Amino acid sequence: xxxxxxxxxxxxxxxxxxxxxxxxxCAYSQKIVKLCKMLTDRGHTVYFYGVEGSDPICTENxxxxxxxxxxKYYDYDWHKNYFRFDTSDLVHQTFYVNSIKEIRKRxxxxxxxxxxxxxxxQPIASGVPECMAVESGIGYSSTFSKYRVFESSTWMSWVxxxxxxxxxxxxxxxxxxxxxxxxxEFREEKEDYFLYLGRVIQRKGxxxxxxxxxxxxxKLIIAGQGSLVDANEGIDLRGDHVEFVxxxxxxxxxxxxxxxxxxxxxxxxIEPFGGVTIEAAMSGTPVLxxxxxxxxxxxxxxxxxxxxxxxxxxVWAAKNIHNISxxxxxxxxxxxxxxxxxxSMYEExxxxxxxxxxxxxxxxxxxxxxxLDWLNKKYPSQFLHFSEYR
Numbered sequence: 001x002x003x004x005x006x007x008x009x010x011x012x013x014x015x016x017x018x019x020x021x022x023x024x025x026c027a028y029s030q031k032i033v034k035l036c037k038m039l040t041d042r043g044h045t046v047y048f049y050g051v052e053g054s055d056p057i058c059t060e061n062x063x064x065x066x067x068x069x070x071x072k073y074y075d076y077d078w079h080k081n082y083f084r085f086d087t088s089d090l091v092h093q094t095f096y097v098n099s100i101k102e103i104r105k106r107x108x109x110x111x112x113x114x115x116x117x118x119x120x121x122q123p124i125a126s127g128v129p130e131c132m133a134v135e136s137g138i139g140y141s142s143t144f145s146k147y148r149v150f151e152s153s154t155w156m157s158w159v160x161x162x163x164x165x166x167x168x169x170x171x172x173x174x175x176x177x178x179x180x181x182x183x184x185e186f187r188e189e190k191e192d193y194f195l196y197l198g199r200v201i202q203r204k205g206x207x208x209x210x211x212x213x214x215x216x217x218x219k220l221i222i223a224g225q226g227s228l229v230d231a232n233e234g235i236d237l238r239g240d241h242v243e244f245v246x247x248x249x250x251x252x253x254x255x256x257x258x259x260x261x262x263x264x265x266x267x268x269x270i271e272p273f274g275g276v277t278i279e280a281a282m283s284g285t286p287v288l289x290x291x292x293x294x295x296x297x298x299x300x301x302x303x304x305x306x307x308x309x310x311x312x313x314x315v316w317a318a319k320n321i322h323n324i325s326x327x328x329x330x331x332x333x334x335x336x337x338x339x340x341x342x343x344s345m346y347e348e349x350x351x352x353x354x355x356x357x358x359x360x361x362x363x364x365x366x367x368x369x370x371x372l373d374w375l376n377k378k379y380p381s382q383f384l385h386f387s388e389y390r
Contacts, residue, residue, distance in 0.1 A: 006043050007350055008111045010103045010131060011036055011058070012121050013050030015065060015095035016074045016085040020055050024250050025225055026083055027275060031137050032056065032116050034178055038339040042347070047106050049099045060106075064098035065091060079247035082199060082225050087120055100127035107131055110357060112350065119144055132353060136346075137177065139272030147353060148172045149346075152294040155272040170362060173349050176298070177273045178342035181334050183250070184282040185258040188326045193219040194318070195260035195285075197248065197276050200226030202233045205266030205290065210237045212264065212288075212314050217241070220264075223248040223256055257283040262305070262321045266290045266314070274298070277305070281333035284326030288317050298337075303380065304329045328380035335378040348374040 013019035013032055023029045032048075036056035040046045046058040052067035073091045074084070086092065103113070103124070113131035115121035122144045125133035134147045139155060141162060150156035153174050160166070196209040200222060213220035222228070223245045228237040237244075248256055257263065263280035264287075265271075271293035278298060280287050287305035289295040299305045305324060306317035335341060355364040 004043075005347070005351055005354070006045070007354070008045040008047075008108060009039055009114055010047045010049065010107065010111060010128075011056075011114045011116070012095075012099050012124055013048060013054050013056070014085075014117060014120070015051060015087075015092045016070065017051070017078065017083060018053035018055075019048070019050045020053065021250060023078075024253060025078065025247060027139075028117050030275075031177065034180065034339055035114065035116065035136060037180075038178070038343045039346075042343055047103070049102055051095070062102045064102060065095050069094070078225070080225060080227075085120075087123075092120075096123040096127065099124050103128050103131070110354065112353075115145065118142065134353070137175070139177075146171065149175050149349065151175075151177050151273040152297050154270070154294050154297060158270055158272075171353065171356075175342060175345045175349065176337055177275045177278065178339050179275070179278055179282060179333070179337055180339050181282050183254065184279060185254050186282070186284045186326070186330050187258040188284055190261045190285070190326075191259040193221050193243075193260060195256055195263050195280075196220060196222045196224070196265075197253070197256060197263060197280075198224045198265070200224050200228070200230070200233075200235070200237075202235055203268050205264070205268055206237065207235055208266040208311075208314065209264040210239065210242065211311070212318055213241055214239060215311075215315055216318055218261075218318070219243065221245060221256060221260070223252070253279070254283070257285055260285050262318065262324075263287045264318075266308070267293065269293070271295060278333050278337045281305075281329040282337075284330050286321055286324035286326075286329055288314060288321070300328075300332060300379075304332050325380075325382060328382050331378075331380040345374045 019029050019032050021033050033056045036046050036048055036058045040057050047060050048056050048058040049062045049064050051065045051070050052063045070091045111131045113133045114136040116136050118140050133145045135145045136149050139151045194213050196206050198204050200206055219241055221243045228244050257280050265277055273294050277287045281304055289299055289307050291307035291309050295307050299307055301307050308314045358364045
């Protein structure tokens with residue numbers, strides 16, 4: 001597209017936690033924070049609706065639930081414990097009612113309602129059917145909207161298969177998760193440790209990170225919600241080679257990612273996106289992952305990290321991680337997953353949706369179009385022999 005179109009968005013936050021950059025452990029909160037900022041920075045009108053203490057960059061920040069009220073239900077230390085919520089409780093129901101009321105005060109024809117929390121935002125969408133509801137970043141299994149943005153092609157296919165959908169939809173699309181490079185520190189010279197960063201649970205593969213670093217005699221730093229010993233998770237990660245730092249705030253996260261030899265992210269489940277691998281790459285840090293889920297789309301094997309299927313492969317990859325170029329990692333991440341890159345993908349998608357208001361709909365012409373770059377990927381300058389990896 002050549003002409004710039006400006007749109008209006010209503011974006012709910014989360015009822016059970018502030019939508020703030022400081023709540024860095026919550027992927028949903030962070031996606032909403034970044035989505036508000038990049039749309040606002042591009043000149044779009046963004047109305048945000050959240051609990052008191054939320055601080056996204058937007059046109060107007062509308063508080064729909066007070067801090068005192070939501071803390072009656074959610075006064076716990078989420079730095080140590082996993083996030084919890086109950087959409088049937090009074091906090092959520094109040095959030096829904098007040099959000100609908102405030103959106104109705106501000107909405108105009110052709111407005112978008114961006115539902116980043118999926119079914120958790122469906123009651124709001126039902127209350128303002130005049131707004132076009134878009135699930136703006138699907139990395140979960142159950143969806144409701146006619147217009148859906150998936151975080152990866154892998155996950156879109158998984159959701160299709162899980163719901164026995166064997167036809168595509170013209171108004172589904174794939175737009176990856178997005179990150180601000182300024183939140184990370186690029187560092188070529190690494191320190192002498194490997195990093196696990198995420199919830200300390202078995203399904204995330206923390207046990208593999210533990211076994212791998214013990215096998216090669218390397219230091220492992222574990223950062224995240226949870227504990228090293230958890231009978232419910234079936235994990236005991238105590239060892240002389242392990243340092244547990246707990247929750248990593250924005251600055252600690254930046255420091256740990258920049259200094260690590262590699263991030264270890266061997267998730268057992270089908271990972272919809274795994275944003276920490278892109279955060280690592282923006283820091284110039286390669287990754288070791290399982291070879292399924294989104295990683296086939298986000299990890300260039302032998303270029304920005306290694307994807308493995310056996311313990312022996314993980315061992316070899318860890319011993320040879322020095323062969324991965326930090327510059328390649330950063331180029332790949334910034335060129336394809338930065339807010340600056342991804343906002344153009346969202347704008348192309350919203351342009352498609354706005355055309356549905358025209359009687360020609362899907363057939364609306366655009367004689368001024370000069371490019372169709374929204375799905376392009378840009379590979380690292382040192383990424384030779386590209387055809388071998390396609």
